[in-house]
Amino acid sequence: MTGSCIVRHFNHFFPLDDGDEALLEEFERHPEPMRRHQHLWRINETACMLYTLKSGWAYAYRTSPRGEMKVLEVFLPGDIIGLHDFTFGHHLTGVRMLTDGFACAFPYQDILAACEQSRTLTAAFFADSARERAVMNERLTTLMHCSARMKLAHFIIEIRLRLAGVTPDLEQRFEFPFNQKILASLLGLTNVHVSRVLSELERDGLLSKQRRTLEIHDYDRLHEEAQFNDACLHPDMHRLCQ
Amino acid sequence: MTGSCIVRHFNHFFPLDDGDEALLEEFERHPEPMRRHQHLWRINETACMLYTLKSGWAYAYRTSPRGEMKVLEVFLPGDIIGLHDFTFGHHLTGVRMLTDGFACAFPYQDILAACEQSRTLTAAFFADSARERAVMNERLTTLMHCSARMKLAHFIIEIRLRLAGVTPDLEQRFEFPFNQKILASLLGLTNVHVSRVLSELERDGLLSKQRRTLEIHDYDRLHEEAQFNDACLHPDMHRLCQ
DNA sequence: CGTACCTTTGACGGCTGTCAAAGGAAGTGG
């Protein structure tokens, strides 16, 4: 397997030629170790760098008018972080690590330079942004109209499907480094209610969560309850390569 | 004022040179009249065209597992429609007109071709996608954690601010072609409750809505209640032109 | 080992959904 996480990420969607791979590998010359809770950037800081996440988990957040933190988005290994706002002068969301890991920083001009040299890469960056957006739409439609139980099921299925995309042999028992406060913030609930619903899902034999590990006992039933639309994760972009 | 709505749209953010403008104007050679309720495309149709909206309003929607329509997004004159999913093989959301208007269709390859010729345009397309995304984030954080009253205030402020960006002398009384069912769908409420909250806002002297017209009576108080973060609408992209 | 954080549980209240019905507005066809 190639060492580059962007190359792996994009090859998951469609094949890149050697020239494209070389351009992408430029982005990852400087992997840096990151500690849990460490910021990639804070809200309102000037935006000049993007990151790729080589290992570990991260999340994007905002602060509400009342000063509470609201988590917007979760990043997994292989994800590009900051693609959707590198054209803003400053960051509208903060990003920090959820676990220890490694991240690679590169200046945003590199993306424009790469696009100039390869139409395939231009399409790939648009496609990646589109996929992220599609997942967001999927979450939005669920979060807005559904019960807390369904929200939780939906989010767990989302994470498992995305994780399976970058982890070849993912078990039903896997790392799930979210505490109930962060889950609540992501799903528009309170930590108290997340606790109640998790106990309920556990009581019904769907899953169990201890510490930072989640085990799914009945995937089919969980998927059924989540009503997750898998299409948002599988763009068919091969035709772009014609 | 130039006749091209994309040029106007982008110039609102940063200046384009004549070459860029010429490339963009290519996109708008074929304006077509569109009727209210007419589809630009339906869910699952093959994605091959993008549209710019020359005049009129449109919205993107999905259907829930139970078959109900959920509105995800609203498009105003000058908006580019389909930018965020043109790299998917098929459409994940449907788009239809909310009012009569004119739309210009063009093949998505034209965007990639334009990006190949101008780094400024590449940045501009990314920036536009980023702005759209930022507005979505702003709505998401509000919709998830706030009261129905705040959701409505927030959405009304969003629309007014976006409308003001393309309508030089926008009054406090303006076209607002949403019925309560669509508002409910956008905000994750029921039409019954939208009716209740609208009456309440009217009773409190903040606004009044008749048919397809909205009049804001106390903008400051409405903006205060909405807690709208204006930053998401104002990317400072001038530095990209260096 | 102590402190801070996280999770669980209970009681209570309120916001919002559901169901239902009636009146009004708008679009259609004669």
Place this chain on the structure above:
DNA sequence: CCACTTCCTTTGACAGCCGTCAAAGGTACG
């Protein structure tokens, strides 16, 4: 221009999901 149908809006009663507050026990980290 009128009659008819369909859709939209309003209002009320009622229930339930979920937020808030509080306290206690468990867990992680220095």
